[in-house]
Amino acid sequence: MRKRFFTIQDSEYRYETRFIAEDWVVAPTGGELVCLSDYLDESKESINESFALPIKPSKLVCLGKTYAAHAKEFDGTVQQPEPCIFLKSPEALCATTDNVVLPPGSRALDYEVELAVVIGGRLKNASVEAVKKAIYGYTLMCDYSEREMQLERGGQWTKGKSYESFAPVGPVFVTADEVPEPDNIDLELYVNGELRQKGNTSDLIMPIYELVAYVSQFMTLVPGDVISTGTPAGVALGMKEPRYLKEGDVVNWGSPVFGFVEQKVVVDSRPIIEDGVDTKNFKRPIII
Numbered sequence: 001m002r003k004r005f006f007t008i009q010d011s012e013y014r015y016e017t018r019f020i021a022e023d024w025v026v027a028p029t030g031g032e033l034v035c036l037s038d039y040l041d042e043s044k045e046s047i048n049e050s051f052a053l054p055i056k057p058s059k060l061v062c063l064g065k066t067y068a069a070h071a072k073e074f075d076g077t078v079q080q081p082e083p084c085i086f087l088k089s090p091e092a093l094c095a096t097t098d099n100v101v102l103p104p105g106s107r108a109l110d111y112e113v114e115l116a117v118v119i120g121g122r123l124k125n126a127s128v129e130a131v132k133k134a135i136y137g138y139t140l141m142c143d144y145s146e147r148e149m150q151l152e153r154g155g156q157w158t159k160g161k162s163y164e165s166f167a168p169v170g171p172v173f174v175t176a177d178e179v180p181e182p183d184n185i186d187l188e189l190y191v192n193g194e195l196r197q198k199g200n201t202s203d204l205i206m207p208i209y210e211l212v213a214y215v216s217q218f219m220t221l222v223p224g225d226v227i228s229t230g231t232p233a234g235v236a237l238g239m240k241e242p243r244y245l246k247e248g249d250v251v252n253w254g255s256p257v258f259g260f261v262e263q264k265v266v267v268d269s270r271p272i273i274e275d276g277v278d279t280k281n282f283k284r285p286i287i288i
Contacts, residue, residue, distance in 0.1 A: 056224055057090065057093070057118075057224045057225050057226045058090075058222055058224060058225055059087060059090065059219075059225055059226075060087060060088040060089075060090060060092065060093065060167055060225075060226050060228065061085065061087060061215055061219070061221075061225065061226065061227045061228070062085070062086050062087065062088055062114075062143055062161065062227075062228045062230075063083045063084065063085060063211060063215070063227065063228065063229055063230045064083060064084035064085075064086065064157070064230060065080055065083055065084050065230065066083045066204050066205055066206065066211065066229060066230030066231075067199065067203050067204060067205065067230055067231065067232050067233065068203070068205055069199075069203070069232065069233035082214070083205070083206065083211065083214070083230065084157070085215060085218060086156065086157040086158055086161060087158055088143075088158070088161045088162050088166065088167050088228075089158070089162035091162070091164055092161070092162050092163060092164060092165065092166040092167035093167045093168075093169060094164070094165045094167065094168050094169075095168065095169075095170060096168045096169070096170035096171045096261035096263065097261070098165055098168060098263070099165065099263060099264050099265070099266045100144055100165050100166075100168075100245070100251060100263045100264065100265045100266070101163065101164055101165040101266060101267075101268040102245070102246075102247060102265060102266065102267045102268060103146055103149070103163050103268060104267075104268065104269055106146050106148075106149075107148055107244065108146055108147035108148040108149075108236075108237075108242070108244045109144065109145070109146050109147075109244050109245040109246075109265070110144070110145045110146070110147050110235050110236045110237055110242075110244060110245070111142060111143075111144060111145075111189055111191070111196070111197075111235065111236070111245060111251055111253070112142065112143035112144070112145060112197075112230075112231035112235055113140065113142055113143075113187045113188065113189040113197055113231060113232075113253040113254070114140065114141050114142070114143055114187070114228045114229055114230055114231050115138060115140060115182065115185050115187065115201050115208070115228075115229050115255075116138065116139050116140060116141040116169060116226050116227065116228045116229065117135055117138060117182075117208065117211075117212055117226070117227045117228075117229065118135070118136045118137050118138065118139060118173065118224070118225075118226055119134060119135065119136060119212075119221045119222065119223055119224065119225040119226075119227070120134055120135060120136025120137070120176075120223055121133065121134030121136075121223060122134070122220065122221065122222055122223070123212070123213075123216040123220070123221040124216055124220045124221070125216055125217055126212070126213050126216040126221075127213060128209045128210060128213050130213075131209045131212045131213050131216070132209055134221075135176045135209075135212065136175065136176060136223070137173055137174050137175040137176050137178075137179070138173075138174050138176065138179050138182060138185075138258075139169055139170060139172065139173045139174065139258060140169070140170065140171070140187075140253070140254060140255060140258050141167055141168065141169050141226070141228045142167075142168050142189070142251070142253050142263075143161065143166070143167065143228055143231060144161075144163075144165070144166040144167070144168075145157075145160050145161055145166070146160040146161075146163065146166075147160060147236075147237050147242075147244070148160070149163075163268075164268070167228075168261070168263065169226065170258075170261060171254065171258060171259045171260070171261045172258050172259055174257065174258065179257070182201060182208040182209075183201050183202055183204065183207050183208055184200065184201060184202050185200065185201040185255055185257055186198075186199075186200050186255050186256055186257070187199050187200065187201070187231075187232055187253075187254075187255050188253065188254065188255065188260075189234070189251065189252070189253040190251070190252040190253070191243075191245065191249055191250070191251055191252075192249055192250055193250075193252075196234045196235075196236075197231065197232050197233070197234035197235070197253075198232070198234065199231075199232025199233065199234075200232075201229070203232060204229065204230070208229060211227070211229055212227055215227055245265050246265065247265055247266060247267050248264070248265060249264070249265040250262060250263070250264055250265075251263045251264075251265065
Protein backbone atom coordinates (compact mmCIF):
# COMPACT_ATOMS: atom_id res chain seq x y z
CA MET A 1 0.00 0.00 0.00
CA ARG A 2 1.23 3.48 -0.84
CA LYS A 3 0.81 6.13 1.84
CA ARG A 4 1.33 9.83 2.25
CA PHE A 5 1.12 11.49 5.63
CA PHE A 6 -0.10 14.95 6.51
CA THR A 7 -0.21 17.06 9.66
CA ILE A 8 -2.81 19.67 10.55
CA GLN A 9 -1.28 23.05 11.32
CA ASP A 10 -1.46 23.99 15.02
CA SER A 11 -2.68 20.51 15.88
CA GLU A 12 -1.17 17.26 17.11
CA TYR A 13 -3.40 15.19 14.85
CA ARG A 14 -1.78 13.36 11.97
CA TYR A 15 -3.75 12.60 8.83
CA GLU A 16 -2.98 9.72 6.51
CA THR A 17 -3.80 9.42 2.82
CA ARG A 18 -3.89 6.28 0.75
CA PHE A 19 -4.16 5.71 -2.98
CA ILE A 20 -7.25 3.55 -3.49
CA ALA A 21 -9.22 2.95 -6.68
CA GLU A 22 -7.26 5.58 -8.62
CA ASP A 23 -7.99 8.34 -6.12
CA TRP A 24 -6.43 9.67 -2.94
CA VAL A 25 -8.50 9.31 0.22
CA VAL A 26 -7.75 10.87 3.58
CA ALA A 27 -8.56 10.21 7.23
CA PRO A 28 -7.34 10.92 10.72
CA THR A 29 -5.07 7.95 11.40
CA GLY A 30 -7.35 5.06 12.29
CA GLY A 31 -10.48 6.96 11.28
CA GLU A 32 -12.96 6.85 8.43
CA LEU A 33 -11.63 7.45 4.90
CA VAL A 34 -13.05 10.24 2.75
CA CYS A 35 -12.02 11.65 -0.63
CA LEU A 36 -9.02 13.95 -0.25
CA SER A 37 -10.53 16.55 -2.59
CA ASP A 38 -13.77 16.60 -0.56
CA TYR A 39 -11.82 16.92 2.69
CA LEU A 40 -9.83 19.87 1.38
CA ASP A 41 -12.99 21.57 0.10
CA GLU A 42 -14.88 21.20 3.38
CA SER A 43 -12.10 21.61 5.95
CA LYS A 44 -11.29 25.07 7.29
CA GLU A 45 -7.88 23.85 8.41
CA SER A 46 -4.80 23.92 6.21
CA ILE A 47 -2.64 20.85 5.94
CA ASN A 48 1.05 20.34 5.30
CA GLU A 49 2.58 17.27 3.74
CA SER A 50 4.73 15.73 6.41
CA PHE A 51 7.12 12.79 6.73
CA ALA A 52 6.35 9.80 4.53
CA LEU A 53 6.55 7.67 7.65
CA PRO A 54 3.73 6.00 9.56
CA ILE A 55 5.49 6.24 12.93
CA LYS A 56 8.18 8.31 14.58
CA PRO A 57 11.65 6.72 14.36
CA SER A 58 13.77 6.34 17.47
CA LYS A 59 16.90 6.50 15.33
CA LEU A 60 18.09 7.13 11.80
CA VAL A 61 20.72 4.55 10.92
CA CYS A 62 22.77 5.21 7.80
CA LEU A 63 25.16 3.01 5.86
CA GLY A 64 28.20 4.15 3.91
CA LYS A 65 30.30 2.65 1.12
CA THR A 66 27.64 0.07 0.28
CA TYR A 67 28.02 0.60 -3.48
CA ALA A 68 31.45 -0.27 -4.90
CA ALA A 69 31.52 2.65 -7.34
CA HIS A 70 30.67 5.15 -4.60
CA ALA A 71 33.25 3.65 -2.23
CA LYS A 72 35.87 4.16 -4.95
CA GLU A 73 34.90 7.80 -5.63
CA PHE A 74 34.71 8.53 -1.90
CA ASP A 75 38.18 7.48 -0.84
CA GLY A 76 39.58 5.12 -3.46
CA THR A 77 38.32 1.97 -1.74
CA VAL A 78 37.45 -0.63 -4.36
CA GLN A 79 35.41 -2.79 -2.00
CA GLN A 80 35.52 -3.28 1.73
CA PRO A 81 34.26 -6.36 3.57
CA GLU A 82 31.85 -4.45 5.83
CA PRO A 83 29.85 -1.23 5.34
CA CYS A 84 30.25 1.86 7.51
CA ILE A 85 27.49 2.58 10.02
CA PHE A 86 26.69 6.04 11.36
CA LEU A 87 23.70 7.81 12.88
CA LYS A 88 21.92 10.99 11.93
CA SER A 89 20.22 13.09 14.56
CA PRO A 90 16.44 12.63 14.43
CA GLU A 91 16.26 16.45 14.18
CA ALA A 92 17.65 16.12 10.64
CA LEU A 93 14.41 14.40 9.59
CA CYS A 94 12.14 16.56 7.46
CA ALA A 95 9.52 16.45 4.73
CA THR A 96 10.46 16.28 1.07
CA THR A 97 8.57 19.54 0.56
CA ASP A 98 10.99 21.38 2.89
CA ASN A 99 13.99 23.35 1.68
CA VAL A 100 17.53 22.06 2.13
CA VAL A 101 19.26 24.31 4.66
CA LEU A 102 22.90 25.34 4.22
CA PRO A 103 24.62 25.66 7.62
CA PRO A 104 26.30 29.04 8.21
CA GLY A 105 29.66 29.09 6.45
CA SER A 106 29.00 25.82 4.62
CA ARG A 107 31.25 25.27 1.61
CA ALA A 108 30.80 21.58 0.88
CA LEU A 109 27.14 20.52 0.98
CA ASP A 110 26.70 17.23 -0.86
CA TYR A 111 23.76 14.99 -1.80
CA GLU A 112 23.14 11.21 -1.67
CA VAL A 113 19.87 9.62 -2.83
CA GLU A 114 19.18 6.33 -1.03
CA LEU A 115 16.59 3.61 -0.48
CA ALA A 116 15.42 3.63 3.14
CA VAL A 117 14.04 0.67 5.07
CA VAL A 118 11.41 1.19 7.77
CA ILE A 119 11.51 -1.43 10.52
CA GLY A 120 8.23 -2.95 11.72
CA GLY A 121 9.44 -5.50 14.28
CA ARG A 122 12.08 -5.76 16.97
CA LEU A 123 15.40 -7.09 15.61
CA LYS A 124 18.61 -8.10 17.38
CA ASN A 125 21.25 -10.43 15.90
CA ALA A 126 18.64 -11.22 13.27
CA SER A 127 18.79 -13.74 10.45
CA VAL A 128 17.91 -12.76 6.89
CA GLU A 129 14.63 -14.68 7.19
CA ALA A 130 13.73 -12.76 10.36
CA VAL A 131 14.51 -9.49 8.60
CA LYS A 132 12.15 -10.31 5.75
CA LYS A 133 9.30 -10.67 8.23
CA ALA A 134 10.19 -7.54 10.25
CA ILE A 135 10.43 -4.91 7.50
CA TYR A 136 7.33 -2.70 7.50
CA GLY A 137 8.10 -0.98 4.23
CA TYR A 138 10.32 1.29 2.20
CA THR A 139 10.75 4.93 1.29
CA LEU A 140 13.58 7.15 0.07
CA MET A 141 15.95 9.45 1.91
CA CYS A 142 18.40 12.03 0.60
CA ASP A 143 21.43 11.85 2.87
CA TYR A 144 22.62 15.45 2.67
CA SER A 145 26.17 15.78 3.97
CA GLU A 146 28.39 18.75 4.73
CA ARG A 147 31.72 17.22 3.76
CA GLU A 148 33.97 19.69 5.58
CA MET A 149 32.10 19.05 8.83
CA GLN A 150 32.09 15.32 8.12
CA LEU A 151 35.75 14.88 7.23
CA GLU A 152 37.77 17.87 8.48
CA ARG A 153 36.29 18.93 11.80
CA GLY A 154 37.89 16.37 14.07
CA GLY A 155 34.90 14.14 14.71
CA GLN A 156 32.83 11.28 13.45
CA TRP A 157 30.65 11.48 10.34
CA THR A 158 27.63 12.44 12.42
CA LYS A 159 28.92 16.04 12.54
CA GLY A 160 28.41 16.50 8.83
CA LYS A 161 25.20 14.49 8.58
CA SER A 162 22.87 15.81 11.28
CA TYR A 163 22.02 19.41 10.46
CA GLU A 164 18.35 20.32 10.27
CA SER A 165 16.85 19.24 6.90
CA PHE A 166 19.68 16.77 6.13
CA ALA A 167 17.32 13.74 6.16
CA PRO A 168 14.26 14.38 3.98
CA VAL A 169 12.19 11.20 3.73
CA GLY A 170 9.56 10.46 1.13
CA PRO A 171 7.75 11.27 -1.05
CA VAL A 172 5.71 8.17 -0.21
CA PHE A 173 5.97 5.20 2.11
CA VAL A 174 5.29 1.85 0.45
CA THR A 175 4.53 -1.24 2.54
CA ALA A 176 6.81 -4.24 2.07
CA ASP A 177 4.16 -6.33 0.31
CA GLU A 178 4.35 -3.92 -2.65
CA VAL A 179 8.15 -4.08 -2.89
CA PRO A 180 8.93 -7.78 -3.42
CA GLU A 181 12.34 -6.95 -4.91
CA PRO A 182 14.04 -4.22 -2.88
CA ASP A 183 17.30 -5.19 -4.62
CA ASN A 184 16.01 -3.83 -7.92
CA ILE A 185 15.07 -0.19 -7.28
CA ASP A 186 16.19 2.59 -9.64
CA LEU A 187 17.54 5.76 -7.99
CA GLU A 188 18.18 9.13 -9.65
CA LEU A 189 19.28 12.60 -8.56
CA TYR A 190 19.55 15.84 -10.53
CA VAL A 191 21.04 19.23 -9.62
CA ASN A 192 19.60 22.14 -11.60
CA GLY A 193 18.39 19.66 -14.20
CA GLU A 194 21.76 17.92 -14.60
CA LEU A 195 21.79 14.18 -13.92
CA ARG A 196 24.32 13.53 -11.16
CA GLN A 197 23.35 10.11 -9.80
CA LYS A 198 21.76 7.14 -11.56
CA GLY A 199 21.94 3.71 -9.99
CA ASN A 200 20.04 0.65 -8.90
CA THR A 201 19.98 -1.20 -5.59
CA SER A 202 21.06 -4.31 -7.51
CA ASP A 203 24.54 -2.71 -7.43
CA LEU A 204 24.73 -2.92 -3.63
CA ILE A 205 27.71 -4.93 -2.39
CA MET A 206 25.48 -6.52 0.26
CA PRO A 207 21.75 -7.10 -0.49
CA ILE A 208 19.09 -5.17 1.44
CA TYR A 209 18.00 -7.97 3.81
CA GLU A 210 21.63 -8.79 4.63
CA LEU A 211 22.35 -5.12 5.32
CA VAL A 212 19.52 -4.93 7.86
CA ALA A 213 20.64 -8.19 9.49
CA TYR A 214 24.16 -6.77 9.65
CA VAL A 215 23.01 -3.61 11.44
CA SER A 216 21.09 -5.71 13.98
CA GLN A 217 24.41 -7.16 15.17
CA PHE A 218 25.40 -3.79 16.58
CA MET A 219 22.15 -2.31 17.88
CA THR A 220 18.60 -3.40 18.59
CA LEU A 221 16.22 -2.16 15.92
CA VAL A 222 12.68 -1.28 16.98
CA PRO A 223 9.49 -0.45 15.07
CA GLY A 224 9.77 2.86 13.28
CA ASP A 225 13.56 2.86 12.96
CA VAL A 226 14.86 3.92 9.57
CA ILE A 227 17.89 2.40 7.86
CA SER A 228 19.16 4.37 4.88
CA THR A 229 21.08 1.91 2.75
CA GLY A 230 23.76 4.01 1.05
CA THR A 231 24.11 5.82 -2.23
CA PRO A 232 25.26 5.10 -5.79
CA ALA A 233 28.18 6.96 -7.37
CA GLY A 234 27.88 10.51 -8.64
CA VAL A 235 28.21 12.65 -5.51
CA ALA A 236 29.98 16.02 -5.67
CA LEU A 237 32.84 14.78 -3.47
CA GLY A 238 33.80 12.25 -6.15
CA MET A 239 34.33 14.83 -8.90
CA LYS A 240 37.83 16.01 -9.89
CA GLU A 241 36.58 19.51 -9.13
CA PRO A 242 33.71 19.02 -6.67
CA ARG A 243 30.56 20.99 -7.46
CA TYR A 244 28.92 21.22 -4.09
CA LEU A 245 25.43 22.59 -3.55
CA LYS A 246 25.05 26.33 -3.17
CA GLU A 247 22.25 28.74 -2.36
CA GLY A 248 19.52 28.68 -4.99
CA ASP A 249 20.35 25.24 -6.39
CA VAL A 250 17.40 22.94 -7.06
CA VAL A 251 17.80 19.23 -6.25
CA ASN A 252 15.43 16.67 -7.80
CA TRP A 253 15.66 13.11 -6.59
CA GLY A 254 13.59 9.97 -6.46
CA SER A 255 12.66 6.71 -8.13
CA PRO A 256 9.92 5.45 -10.46
CA VAL A 257 8.75 3.27 -7.55
CA PHE A 258 8.33 6.15 -5.06
CA GLY A 259 8.07 9.24 -7.24
CA PHE A 260 10.29 12.31 -7.44
CA VAL A 261 10.66 15.41 -5.29
CA GLU A 262 12.16 18.88 -5.73
CA GLN A 263 14.03 20.77 -3.03
CA LYS A 264 15.64 24.21 -3.07
CA VAL A 265 18.85 25.04 -1.24
CA VAL A 266 18.59 28.01 1.14
CA VAL A 267 21.00 29.55 3.65
CA ASP A 268 20.32 29.16 7.37
CA SER A 269 21.55 32.22 9.21
CA ARG A 270 19.20 32.28 12.21
CA PRO A 271 20.09 30.67 15.52
CA ILE A 272 17.32 29.12 17.60
CA ILE A 273 17.48 30.07 21.26
CA GLU A 274 14.66 29.15 23.60
CA ASP A 275 14.48 30.28 27.20
CA GLY A 276 13.44 27.85 29.88
CA VAL A 277 12.41 24.20 29.65
CA ASP A 278 9.37 22.95 27.76
CA THR A 279 8.20 20.22 30.14
CA LYS A 280 5.32 19.22 27.86
CA ASN A 281 7.75 17.69 25.38
CA PHE A 282 9.12 15.41 28.06
CA LYS A 283 5.66 14.07 28.85
CA ARG A 284 4.55 13.46 25.28
CA PRO A 285 4.73 9.73 24.46
CA ILE A 286 6.57 8.46 21.40
CA ILE A 287 4.29 6.20 19.41
CA ILE A 288 5.96 3.05 18.14
